[in-house]
Amino acid sequence: xxxxxxxxxxxxxxxxxxxxxxxxxxxxxxxxxxxxxxxxxxxxxxxxxxxxxxxxxxxxxxxxxxxxxxxxxxxxxxxxxxxxxxxxxxxxxxxxxxxxxxxxxxxxxxxxxxxxxxxxxxxxxxxxxxxxxxxxxxxxxxxxxxxxxxxxxxxxxxxxxxxxxxxxxxxxxxxxxxxxxxxxxxxxxxxxxxxxxxxxxxxxxxxxxxxxxxxxxxxxxxxxxxxxxxxxxxxxxxxxxxxxxxxxxxxxxxxxxxxxxxxxxxxxxxxxxxxxxxxxxxxxxxxxxxxxxxxxxxxxxxxxxxxxxxxxxxxxxxxxxxxxxxxxxxxxxxxxxxxxxxxxxxxxxxxxxxxxxxxxxxxxxxxxxxxxxxxxxxxxxxxxxxxxxxxxxxxxxxxxxxxxxxxxxxxxxxxxxxxxxxxxxxxxxxxxxxxxxxxxxxxxxxxxxxxxxxxxxxxxxxxxxxxxxxxxxxxxxxxxxxxxxxxxxxxxxxxxxxxxxxxxxxxxxxxxxxxxxxxxxxxxxxxxxxxxxxxxxxxxxxxxxxxxxxxxxxxxxxxxxxxxxxxxxxxxxxxxxxxxxxxxxxxxxxxxxxxxxxxxxxxxxxxxxxxxxxxxxxxxxxxxxxxxxxxxxxxxxxxxxxxxxxxxxxxxxxxxxxxx
Amino acid sequence: xxxxxxxxxxxxxxxxxxxxxxxxxxxxxxxxxxxxxxxxxxxxxxxxxxxxxxxxxxxxxxxxxxxxxxxxxxxxxxxxxxxxxxxxxxxxxxxxxxxxxxxxxxxxxxxxxxxxxxxxxxxxxxxxxxxxxxxxxxxxxxxxxxxxxxxxxxxxxxxxxxxxxxxxxxxxxxxxxxxxxxxxxxxxxxxxxxxxxxxxxxxxxxxxxxxxxxxxxxxxxxxxxxxxxxxxxxxxxx
Numbered sequence: 001x002x003x004x005x006x007x008x009x010x011x012x013x014x015x016x017x018x019x020x021x022x023x024x025x026x027x028x029x030x031x032x033x034x035x036x037x038x039x040x041x042x043x044x045x046x047x048x049x050x051x052x053x054x055x056x057x058x059x060x061x062x063x064x065x066x067x068x069x070x071x072x073x074x075x076x077x078x079x080x081x082x083x084x085x086x087x088x089x090x091x092x093x094x095x096x097x098x099x100x101x102x103x104x105x106x107x108x109x110x111x112x113x114x115x116x117x118x119x120x121x122x123x124x125x126x127x128x129x130x131x132x133x134x135x136x137x138x139x140x141x142x143x144x145x146x147x148x149x150x151x152x153x154x155x156x157x158x159x160x161x162x163x164x165x166x167x168x169x170x171x172x173x174x175x176x177x178x179x180x181x182x183x184x185x186x187x188x189x190x191x192x193x194x195x196x197x198x199x200x201x202x203x204x205x206x207x208x209x210x211x212x213x214x215x216x217x218x219x220x221x222x223x224x225x226x227x228x229x230x231x232x233x234x235x236x237x238x239x240x241x242x243x244x245x246x247x248x249x250x251x252x253x254x255x256x257x258x259x260x261x262x263x264x265x266x267x268x269x270x271x272x273x274x275x276x277x278x279x280x281x282x283x284x285x286x287x288x289x290x291x292x293x294x295x296x297x298x299x300x301x302x303x304x305x306x307x308x309x310x311x312x313x314x315x316x317x318x319x320x321x322x323x324x325x326x327x328x329x330x331x332x333x334x335x336x337x338x339x340x341x342x343x344x345x346x347x348x349x350x351x352x353x354x355x356x357x358x359x360x361x362x363x364x365x366x367x368x369x370x371x372x373x374x375x376x377x378x379x380x381x382x383x384x385x386x387x388x389x390x391x392x393x394x395x396x397x398x399x400x401x402x403x404x405x406x407x408x409x410x411x412x413x414x415x416x417x418x419x420x421x422x423x424x425x426x427x428x429x430x431x432x433x434x435x436x437x438x439x440x441x442x443x444x445x446x447x448x449x450x451x452x453x454x455x456x457x458x459x460x461x462x463x464x465x466x467x468x469x470x471x472x473x474x475x476x477x478x479x480x481x482x483x484x485x486x487x488x489x490x491x492x493x494x495x496x497x498x499x500x501x502x503x504x505x506x507x508x509x510x511x512x513x514x515x516x517x518x519x520x521x522x523x524x525x526x527x528x529x530x531x532x533x534x535x536x537x538x539x540x541x542x543x544x545x546x547x548x549x550x551x552x553x554x555x556x557x558x559x560x561x562x563x564x565x566x567x568x569x570x571x572x573x574x575x576x577x578x579x580x581x582x583x584x585x586x587x588x589x590x591x592x593x594x595x596x597x598x599x600x601x602x603x604x605x606x607x608x609x610x611x612x613x614x615x616x617x618x619x620x621x622x623x624x625x626x627x628x629x630x631x632x633x634x635x636x637x638x639x640x641x642x643x644x645x646x647x648x649x650x651x652x653x654x655x656x657x658x659x660x
Numbered sequence: 661x662x663x664x665x666x667x668x669x670x671x672x673x674x675x676x677x678x679x680x681x682x683x684x685x686x687x688x689x690x691x692x693x694x695x696x697x698x699x700x701x702x703x704x705x706x707x708x709x710x711x712x713x714x715x716x717x718x719x720x721x722x723x724x725x726x727x728x729x730x731x732x733x734x735x736x737x738x739x740x741x742x743x744x745x746x747x748x749x750x751x752x753x754x755x756x757x758x759x760x761x762x763x764x765x766x767x768x769x770x771x772x773x774x775x776x777x778x779x780x781x782x783x784x785x786x787x788x789x790x791x792x793x794x795x796x797x798x799x800x801x802x803x804x805x806x807x808x809x810x811x812x813x814x815x816x817x818x819x820x821x822x823x824x825x826x827x828x829x830x831x832x833x834x835x836x837x838x839x840x841x842x843x844x845x846x847x848x849x850x851x852x853x854x855x856x857x858x859x860x861x862x863x864x865x866x867x868x869x870x871x872x873x874x875x876x877x878x879x880x881x882x883x884x885x886x887x888x889x890x891x892x893x894x895x896x897x898x
Binding site: 080081083111112113114115118143145257258259260262263266267270271298302304391394395396398399407408497498499500501502 | 797798799840843844845846847848849850852853855861863864865866867868870874875876877878879880881882883884
């Protein structure tokens with residue numbers, strides 16, 4: 001990777017061009033400072049961005065081609081400290097410490113320099129080749145903070161580029177700096193801490209054998225002093241005497257300060273960060289009437305009464321908006337499409353006829369059912385995310401979440417779950433404690449995702465009435481609370497409280513919101529449309545050949561005896577595991593009509609809706625769960641939800657049925 | 661007046677004062693369960709000793725000295741309640757009365773040992789906050805780590821948990837209670853000792869508190885924020 005041995009210097013215009021060489025550059029920094037926005041600007045791709053800490057839970061990568069160099073840019077999850085706690089933070093820590101990227105671009109939030117520099121100092125300890133992007137300088141200026149980038153660069157000894165990533169300002173300069181850095185490898189200066197600490201670091205460093213463990217000696221010495229278990233274990237393998245001496249030094253520090261050595265080191269870093277920040281920062285005092293937008297909005301959004309009203313209005317409005325706007329678009333589309341060719345799901349005929357009918361039915365179903373409901377939902381969701389409201393929901397609902405052993409951060413995956421369960425499960429990584437992470441993911445799988453919402457709307461609301469659709473929703477929410485409490489009681493492990501940064505609000509960026517909505521919808525169209533068309537053909541063909549009978553016969557005891565549904569519906573649930581939207585399509589294909597009330601009684605439609613809401617998560621979700629928590633957890637959740645769906649469905653059929 | 665009685669009075673006045681601002685004689689009488697006439701007499705004695713400021717017909721407020729004393733007893737009371745509930749498994753209904761009797765005879769040494777044994781609890785079984793101790797420590801590891809004797813010197817300034825600040829009020833972090841994990845987590849986010857913090861707002865019903873520190877805002881679970889003790893700075897900036 002390093003092709004610089006015969007480099008004559010690092011003049012940007014005369015860089016040695018090596019078409020094959022590929023450099024690795026990692027974007028790292030605190031949560032919600034604009035790493036993903038910077039990443040998008042650098043590489044031109046559309047990585048999801050949002051205004052809440054924890055948006056990026058997995059690293060993303062894309063190519064930056066600049067001045068003849070190919071650079072793999074990696075967007076890492078936000079990290080506050082190398083002594084990281086949560087899974088997302090560990091992803092970053094591992095990558096920076098073990099994979100040794102050619103350059104680390106440390107993105108800083110200019111308006112909160114002190115806190116951001118704390119992590120920068122840890123990077124300097126690691127001696128990573130560093131470029132600093134001083135982001136959001138515009139917001140800092142609004143808060144009356146003016147920064148001297150040149151001075152910061154001189155103090156840390158690496159390039160510092162002021163940027164406003166969301167508007168693309170400073171990105172060209174940053175790209176240049178990155179390209180130059182792949183060659184010059186700017187090594188940060190060693191930032192010195194207090195004498196008490198420095199003396200001990202020097203003592204340990206002197207004892208360490210040359211080049212042990214692939215880390216800089218100063219870094220290893222600091223980690224030993226802090227008593228980091230991994231480092232201590234590693235050093236103990238080859239030089240147990242050094243490890244013992246280092247631990248002794250750590251204990252001395254603890255005696256002096258009455259605090260663990262790691263805490264002393266953190267305080268030292270903050271002290272150094274304070275000094276650095278103070279020397280490059282000029283603060284213009286804000287006038288009394290310059291109350292920030294954030295403060296004004298928060299006076300309402302976090303108000304004990306209005307805050308909850310706003311919260312209820314937003315979440316309720318989100319659903320109503322989806323229903324109303326979705327129904328309207330769906331109506332227009334259906335009328336338009338049925339003008340082109342009639343939808344007749346089941347016609348037995350020649351093979352081409354079957355294929356055409358299947359494909360057309362699938363296409364119409366996907367276009368009229370999925371797209372209209374999903375687009376308005378994602379649009380509003382993007383607004384909530386980008387503005388910064390999502391974090392306020394976390395704060396307001398924190399106390400309520402305690403009842404399920406969770407804390408406010410879990411609101412984020414739960415809200416995202418209304419869109420698609422898979423990314424929502426992954427975003428559970430922002431929760432630190434393993435037990436709480438698992439409970440959150442389990443509850444996320446119960447949240448009616450957009451696919452299930454479509455089924456409830458398209459089947460129950462249309463053919464029974466809207467109240468039954470809402471009642472099913474309500475039932476699911478009650479179940480979430482009850483099961484959450486149960487899981488909290490039954491699962492081992494401890495629950496920890498929430499600590500979460502509250503970002504400033506900003507007016508959502510139109511381009512960002514539309515981009516994000518399109519991004520999510522596009523992936524849906526890309527998967528659902530072909531799946532629908534293909535699935536529709538398969539069902540139509542299988543029906544024509546008579547393949548469905550054995551499956552339906554096997555499921556007869558459940559579908560007919562317990563749930564009181566027609567036997568032909570058995571196969572519908574099988575298709576639903578692939579994707580939940582498939583149930584509605586399969587139902588239409590198998591019943592031979594889209595007017596379900598002609599063939600199903602209201603109670604059958606309700607039971608069908610209820611079972612679809614609850615039974616096994618779709619395949620993608622099961623895979624996501626297995627990846628995050630292992631197969632045992634994934635299959636347990638699947639089994640639990642399936643039996644729950646059958647039990648509740650049977651209960652409703654036998655208890656409510658006679659009255660309907 | 662016996663010191664037991666004196667301490668009981670101070671505790672009651674502290675409770676009433678926190679709720680109503682001033683402790684009226686009738687309210688104290690109800691709380692200590694004696695006749696109002698005896699209360700007036702007792703308040704006179706407390707006033708002479710410099711523990712309360714007593715204004716006839718209006719009521720009593722604690723002096724700095726009295727408040728310190730009252731807090732100390734309260735802390736012992738609540739520590740004892742935790743001990744009785746968690747270690748001895750006494751029924752919740754009885755622990756208050758038991759603790760009331762025991763709190764007056766607890767020595768400093770026993771109080772410290774109890775706090776260590778219970779791993780510096782933040783709240784009593786009824787959910788009330790336990791004050792920080794008055795030893796000169798910056799975090800609990802000074803006591804909790806094995807083999808270290810807790811410092812004997814006393815702190816000379818009163819500490820408040822950050823959750824007791826008024827919205828908009830600032831303070832300087834002086835002590836963080838709890839195990840190393842909690843301390844490290846808070847420290848990494850910039851809540852280090854001697855840092856100035858401002859309480860921005862509190863969510864209702866002991867929900868999370870929002871704290872401004874180092875130009876960022878953090879929402880922190882109430883129970884975690886209870887561990888952060890500050891020396892309040894007088895003026896309220898708003």
